[in-house]
Amino acid sequence: MSQQAPAPAAARRLEPSDVARAQAIVERIGTSFRSRVVGQGNLQLSLVVALMTGGHVLLESVPGLAKTTAAATLADAVHGSFTRIQCTPDLLPADIVGTQVYEPATGAFSTQLGPVHANFVLLDEINRSSAKTQSAMLEAMQERQTSIGGVIHELPKPFVVLATQNPIEQEGTYELPEAQLDRFLLKEILTYPSHAEEIEILDRIEREVFDQELPAGSQVSLDEVRYLQGVVKGVYLDPAIKSYIVALVQATRPPSRALGERLGRYLTCGASPRASITFQQVARALAVVAGRTYVIPEDVQRLRHQVLRHRIILNFEAVSDRVSTEQVVDAVFAATPTP
Incomplete structure (x- = not known):
């Protein structure tokens, strides 16, 4: 240990x-x-x-x-x-x-x-x-x-x-x-x-x-996990990144101007503020994985599907048109300006 x-x-x-x-x-x-x-x-x-x-x-x-x-x-x-x-x-x-x-x-x-x-x-x-x-x-x-x-x-x-x-x-x-x-x-x-x-x-x-057994020296202690x-x-999160996160999450809520009329009509319910909190936490963790003391926009984007796919609810029209949640998420990120 x-x-x-x-x-x-x-x-x-x-x-x-x-x-x-x-x-x-x-x-x-x-x-x-x-x-x-x-x-x-x-x-x-x-x-x-x-x-x-x-x-x-x-x-x-x-x-x-x-x-x-x-x-x-x-x-x-x-x-x-x-x-x-x-x-x-x-x-x-x-x-x-x-x-x-x-x-x-x-x-x-x-x-x-x-x-x-x-x-x-x-x-x-x-x-x-x-x-x-x-x-x-x-x-x-x-x-x-x-x-x-x-x-x-x-x-x-x-x-x-x-x-x-x-x-x-x-x-x-x-x-x-x-x-x-x-x-x-x-x-x-x-x-x-x-x-x-x-x-x-x-x-x-x-x-x-x-x-x-697991490879020697590969295990960590619970104290190290808490550390x-x-x-x-x-990890430092710039106000511009926070604004970017909030803009992304708000773009998932109907009616969504960011998605336009074509994709916006597929939304029944968008992501709650808990999604913004999650993006903040996940981005900070990914910054540590990358060896940085600060968050960059790519940290927010990397796990976007995992963060949002269970928080956005699509209607039956989306199912019939074979529009996936991942497509909507990608459209949200493409329509939101990156700082």
Whole structure:
């Protein structure tokens, strides 16, 4: 375990040495990730950014694209606790947050914390759980706490939720409400591996790579993760960049002058101010990944689809005309002047 250093105070100027140390931590996490996960560079970046900002990620893909492996590897890379919850229609809130259990020997109730009390929680097929169970997760994600028998239990720090949903099967699912979607920092859509990547997956299985320890020196401590989060908060964000972020988000709201009449008519609902906050956090994290103490417009643009694809709601006309959310997002960025 590397020596702990105090997190940079928001009041003092962020030094290049702070960012250099943070960048080294990010690279070690990336080394751990790449040792077990083949390809999926966008997924790696999204998970690291979520870790750096304390956000949550919604993962969408068909089964078998290493979502569980990626989440478990990230937990191993930072010496964090990891739990996986398989969501089903009969899953109850108590199955996630915990409950009080009666002890006949003592005649008293004891509190048993649920699997959500971990640094990294993988909610597999979150849209298969009922609305009541989803609301329990909503409190955990937003408030960073659970309530059991009237007693508040703080969640560990860092706390990152990685929720998955299958876009193919819709039978027996409960669509996530907009309020809960908005609380995910990013939405990442995973794609199939290339021919070469799939061969590499087979080779790694033959070599039993997935059962081996992570490369020596690639793991980081939870203290280093907290240091990393402190560095991100200290990255300089110019007022012109803030204005750019707000202009982008406001351009997604109907009626949108930026999109014009053709694309503007496809919007039902635009992004909330939480999208502006997310752009600010993500841009700062990407600046650290790039080794800078300040944000540039490219940091705002890099993960634009992941930030906005679950926050913009298109109408049926857009579906019938085969207009995707990503097309609308690209149009918003193309129409908004870059500082």
